Amino acid sequence: MLTEPPLLTTAPPPPSLTDPILIIGGAGTFGLSTAWHLAQRGYANITCLDRFPFPSKDSAGYDCNKMARSEYNPDSTTKPDQVIHRLSQEALKAWRENHLLRGTFHETGRISIASSTENYEELREYYTELQAGPRAKDVKWFDSPAELKQFAPYLTGELANAKAVFNPEGGWVYAKEAMQRVGEECKRLGVKFVSGGAGTVREFIFASSQIDNDDDDDKTSPPNSSRIIGVRCQDGTTHPAAHTILAAGAWSPTLLSLQSQLISKCWTLAHIPITNPTERALLKDIPVILDLEKGFFFEPETATGLVKICNEFPGFTRWVDDMSVPDAAGVLHKQRISVPRGHGSHPTDGIPTRSTQEIHDLLRLLKPEWADPETYPLQDVKMCWCTDTPDREFLVCSHPHISSLTLATGASGHGFKMLPTIGDYVADLVEGRRLEAALESAWRWRPDAGERPGDGTRPGAGGDLGDVGGWRRGEDERARG
Numbered sequence: 001m002l003t004e005p006p007l008l009t010t011a012p013p014p015p016s017l018t019d020p021i022l023i024i025g026g027a028g029t030f031g032l033s034t035a036w037h038l039a040q041r042g043y044a045n046i047t048c049l050d051r052f053p054f055p056s057k058d059s060a061g062y063d064c065n066k067m068a069r070s071e072y073n074p075d076s077t078t079k080p081d082q083v084i085h086r087l088s089q090e091a092l093k094a095w096r097e098n099h100l101l102r103g104t105f106h107e108t109g110r111i112s113i114a115s116s117t118e119n120y121e122e123l124r125e126y127y128t129e130l131q132a133g134p135r136a137k138d139v140k141w142f143d144s145p146a147e148l149k150q151f152a153p154y155l156t157g158e159l160a161n162a163k164a165v166f167n168p169e170g171g172w173v174y175a176k177e178a179m180q181r182v183g184e185e186c187k188r189l190g191v192k193f194v195s196g197g198a199g200t201v202r203e204f205i206f207a208s209s210q211i212d213n214d215d216d217d218d219k220t221s222p223p224n225s226s227r228i229i230g231v232r233c234q235d236g237t238t239h240p241a242a243h244t245i246l247a248a249g250a251w252s253p254t255l256l257s258l259q260s261q262l263i264s265k266c267w268t269l270a271h272i273p274i275t276n277p278t279e280r281a282l283l284k285d286i287p288v289i290l291d292l293e294k295g296f297f298f299e300p301e302t303a304t305g306l307v308k309i310c311n312e313f314p315g316f317t318r319w320v321d322d323m324s325v326p327d328a329a330g331v332l333h334k335q336r337i338s339v340p341r342g343h344g345s346h347p348t349d350g351i352p353t354r355s356t357q358e359i360h361d362l363l364r365l366l367k368p369e370w371a372d373p374e375t376y377p378l379q380d381v382k383m384c385w386c387t388d389t390p391d392r393e394f395l396v397c398s399h400p401h402i403s404s405l406t407l408a409t410g411a412s413g414h415g416f417k418m419l420p421t422i423g424d425y426v427a428d429l430v431e432g433r434r435l436e437a438a439l440e441s442a443w444r445w446r447p448d449a450g451e452r453p454g455d456g457t458r459p460g461a462g463g464d465l466g467d468v469g470g471w472r473r474g475e476d477e478r479a480r481g
């Protein structure tokens, strides 16, 4: 049973500009953004802790490119919420205008393709909405493969039954490069970065756990309040904190009980090399290509000629039955959670056979010549870990039971585009400000909202990594490690 302290009824005093602030996952997407915004507000004692230096190789953002959508639609083309739509527009504005990020954003637009009756309807609604937007005259509807191919001749596949929409707004960002620049800017503003054993957080240090250190019998009654006063890292190093921000992405639920609000899952991706300069030139500046049923790809990366391809699927979990995780009072409980196995920490991992097949299925549909592994071998394959809330809204709020802890997690597979802006909201929370009502409601602590992902029965989940083969490259694929 969890020994939760009571709900905090008054906001704790915010940290002063010189108090120590720790950001766990500080070399990842939300962590870097938070450090950047806090440092711009004058906080002078910020430490970013991470397993890797920025951009962290375990981060979901450690990638050549990510989509920056103009609309906010986590589930393909579902109708966007107006507040969240505004957030996406705000992020796009920052990608276009922020001097630090100049050149990392490529506003190529996006082609969304549907091939089933069910998705036609969604696509049509999406098109109608875009027609009411500011770029309506450049939005296009393609009613047949022939119409689509006229606009996008590089789509050489049969595209049977395809209907499509071109949205000229948004595009893609050079993700790793953007994170690198934000990290450099943080350093320039005085943020400290600690990585390796001294930056990999093992546990929180609770004020109460210091007091109760030797009194295990007393741990069943909830303490009056709970406060985190620092963290202990893998090599034993401790870091004191007046305020802590948990931004550890898919690893967040391994460090603190989040009461099954988050489920961590991995998605899979691969690259193919485009070595022919003429082919590369033809593909320069093409829109992001998103098939709603099968996946998406981007134009070749300028420096390497690699095309990144992702298959569309619900993600793999990696359940561990008896993970010891502290509750809000610092008391450890065994929990069943999905534990990530990051690419940075396990660089020899491949992707499941099923994912390789799905990536080839996508290519056969849209660009069959790329499905020939002799000419276009899949390379740099990897699994990328994110953490989802049941409703796919972020978990960005003050912890309701622990003073001095802000949560900046639950990015739900669509958080990268918020790199320039999410930290501004987290910084507001650190300063004890309330977010506007709609955001406060969407991003709140909500253990009782919707389905419970922690029970492993979430509909649509792609299965457990332990049950699929091909990714361990020679090791025992069923083993945990």
Ligand SMILES: Cc1cc2nc3c(=O)[nH]c(=O)nc-3n(C[C@H](O)[C@H](O)[C@H](O)COP(=O)(O)OP(=O)(O)OC[C@H]3O[C@@H](n4cnc5c(N)ncnc54)[C@H](O)[C@@H]3O)c2cc1C
Pocket (backbone or CB within 6 Å): 024, 025, 026, 027, 028, 029, 030, 031, 049, 050, 051, 052, 056, 057, 058, 059, 060, 061, 065, 066, 067, 068, 199, 200, 201, 202, 247, 248, 249, 250, 251, 266, 267, 268, 269, 310, 384, 385, 386, 408, 409, 410, 411, 412, 413, 414, 415, 416, 417, 418
């Ligand atoms: C295949 C794929 C494609 C995607 N495409 C898009 C897209 O096109 N557009 C988009 O907007 N989003 C996209 N996303 C989602 C986006 O990448 C994530 O939502 C976002 O990057 C998550 O940010 P985060 O800060 O929560 O986590 P991360 O960026 O993963 O950061 C977590 C950090 O915590 C660190 N960490 C972990 N454990 C510890 C510890 N114990 N101590 C210290 N540090 C620790 C990690 O090293 C990491 O740096 C995609 C995700 C995937 C997997």
